[in-house]
Amino acid sequence: MxxxxxxxxxxxxxxxxxxxxxxxxxxxxxxxxxxxxxxxxxxxxxxxxxxxxxxxxxxxxxxxxxxxxxxxxxxxxxxxxxxxxxxxxxxxxxxxxxxxxxxxxxxxxxxxxxxxxxxxxxxxxxxxxxxxxxxxxxxxxxxGLADLPAEFTDREIAFLADRWSGRADVPPVTLTATDRDGTWRTGGTEGAPVAVSGPAAELLAWLAGRGDKGAALTATDGALPALPPL
The missing domain is CATH 1.20.120.450 (dinb family like domain)
Structure with missing residues (x-):
């Protein structure tokens, strides 16, 4: 709780x-x-x-x-x-x-x-x-997103990652923050896993559909998976 x-x-x-x-x-x-x-x-x-x-x-x-x-x-x-x-x-x-x-x-x-x-x-x-x-x-x-408190950013990433967990229309994804210690998992269980990394603010931008929607992130296959609308 x-x-x-x-x-x-x-x-x-x-x-x-x-x-x-x-x-x-x-x-x-x-x-x-x-x-x-x-x-x-x-x-x-x-x-x-x-x-x-x-x-x-x-x-x-x-x-x-x-x-x-x-x-x-x-x-x-x-x-x-x-x-x-x-x-x-x-x-x-x-x-x-x-x-x-x-x-x-x-x-x-x-x-x-x-x-x-x-x-x-x-x-x-x-x-x-x-x-x-x-x-x-x-x-x-x-x-901006980079101005958000670190605690808020990490918790909102975790909340949104949980929101997309188990979704068959989202491949399994591992999210890694490169500017601090933070790793999250989201998406379904079918398909090749995708590793996505970048600053925490950019991870949040992608998950929340904000800013450049994660354009600065790195994904293992070169392209970020599409997320359903919030």
Missing amino acids: SDHAHDLRALREATDRLLTAVAKMDDAVLAEESHLPGWTRGHVLAHLSRNADALVNVLEGRPMYESAEARDADIERDSARPLDEQLADLGNSAARFTAASDADQDWSRTVELRNGVTDLASNVPFRRWVEVDLHHVDLNIGY
Whole structure:
């Protein structure tokens, strides 16, 4: 079981970094494209605010979102707000998540997320940390994958490697970080194993579909295996 108290502290630090960075933006910058296709920076911030409220729902035993359509509509509705409204919503929704996570609860229980996915309640703080730090990168305002805390990068690589484990449409892959001690395995069991190596940030980029999607990585057959969409 994850150390939720540790992850909540790390999440607060990540949230503070994000709020500080967003406060330096302006309305014009907010309306520009993010790293996520089809989303402006305003869409990213709207998603982060609504995701915080959605995870409050999870911790309090309600459906994460009313529906996929409602989730998308809320993000679209909130995406064009001016910076002061976005910043206030980002801070207030983060505070609501903090209040919910500070309440007495059974962190060992199973909770339901989107699309029928379940997880331990103790993993919810890390899931929120992933949202905050990866989407900070997605904003394209100077915070990159290489700036992520090493602990976060290693844990997210492990999480995503586990996500693709056992998938018949992904060959067996061994991932090796060349800039620190780290090895992970993912993919299925059929086919020739593929060894992929490179800096941890590049491994994360490939697994998460970010940045150059692992273009700087080295693979034994010269080509990275294709991964399904997240």
